[in-house]
Amino acid sequence: MKAEASVYPVTPKIDSMIPETLETATFSLG
């Protein structure tokens, strides 16, 4: 069976290296 092409063929590697356990910080800088 022919493999389907990915919608996003070459996403940046750094974007797939993000862990699931992120924390969030929120600021307003005036």
Next chain:
Amino acid sequence: MGYAGGMKKDPTYKDLGDHTETIQIDYDPSVISYSELVRVFWQSHDATQPSWSRQYMSIIFFHNREQQKIAMETRDLEARTRGRKVQTAITPYKMFYLAEDYHQKYRLKMHADILEEYRSFYPDSEDITNSTSAARVNGYLAGEGDLGQLDREGPLLGISENTISRIRKTLSQYQQH
């Protein structure tokens, strides 16, 4: 980039209501600590200046007790260092509304061809907003970071060597000043 701190539902740039322009960062605590982010926060503006409007205020929205503690301790330190009262509000986080697409990754969007490269693998603009690669490039184009970091990260950014060379040139120009 977005809006927070107010009661108005679904604010927009043109109809901000009682919200303030806000940045929200998802970070990996094994790479950078909240304390380090707060240090950058204090360094990035003069928090002793009173705000002129609700749109632009100095606020730390804390997400937990630990963040609250760090925010308050460093606020006191900032006040002692500057010898003046710090105007920054420290308040519990409630809600963040993402700003319109044209407010996201501002520096990157000043380079239409680089943006086009991102669009080739992220047709949905929200994916660019959430991309670590785009965030890093946005920072480099604003003169943040250094050439060593760019050289180490370059192969992971998913953009062409030609584009990386251009980013390198822009960053070099910042570092000469």
